[in-house]
Amino acid sequence: MNLAPRKICRGSTVVEVGLSPGNVVRVSGVFRETGEEPWLQDLLVSIHEEAQRIRLDELLLDLRDLTYANAEGWRNLVLLLRLLKGPPRASYKLLMLTNMAHQWQRVGIPTLSVFGGSMLNIESSSTSQEPDLADAGRRSWKA
């Protein structure tokens, strides 16, 4: 089972859900929201619920082309980790694909491990180009 494919564009942010091989959520552009209208929070909650419903083993969150996110962006990532760890504990694990060429990710992303624990794996690259998202996941969890 795959996530239902959809694409959401809000301001300078683009979120693509259900990219091949079906369990990929790609966030790109610049995320700068006020928090007054928490559309990304709502979207992440719906993706989480969908992932639970279809019994995903793994969700790939691809942030490599997200060049900047404000503090509200960090809040959303932490909230997703909160959903992941439950209760109830999520049926899937989260693989976060990051790009160390972006300063905000290089400095901030490792902090998320504190909250994700064993449910979160972070794979880093220094570019936005990776040959195979599915392969990235397999490599990561085998390790």
Next chain:
Amino acid sequence: MASNTHDNVAPGRLHLRLRLPFSWDCIESVRQAVSAVIAASLNNELLAEQMAMVASELLENAVKHGEAGPIELCLEATDGQLDVAIGNAIGPDSVSVDQLSARIEFIRLFPSAREAYLAALSAVYEQGLASSSSTQSTLGLARIAAEGECLLQCNIPRPGWLTVSALRRIPPQQAPVYPVSEESAQ
């Protein structure tokens, strides 16, 4: 003798003052501009990205909590220190100044800025989907302190005007770059 393109700015110093609209939409442009100015003048991409984030978060706070009106951004490098300051109008009965001071004090209570940032993220984690705007504002300031490695200050230089500053040391190897005449180079 060293020369400088601006007569009122001493050699080796960066001084930029911008008057900005009270608009969320201009913040990303300002972030990129701050990054470009620091990268060019201080020859340090990492510092440029850090301080661009700092300026961006401070501007967001000004638009979120300030009174409508022009916002001033001042970027200054002097004596091995870099200062990003944002000034904005506040109402006569504004409670945001007290709240801001309390949040800065909260951050300073921790042995390190990183611990303060973790505490702010932990508050978001604990509160979950119900996390408050207060928690969000603290997160932005803690991010400035931790990721930006800045010391935060706020003051009211004149009635109805709030200035929030983020200061950090410039690493010694990144001394400001400025024009040098042939005479001084010899």
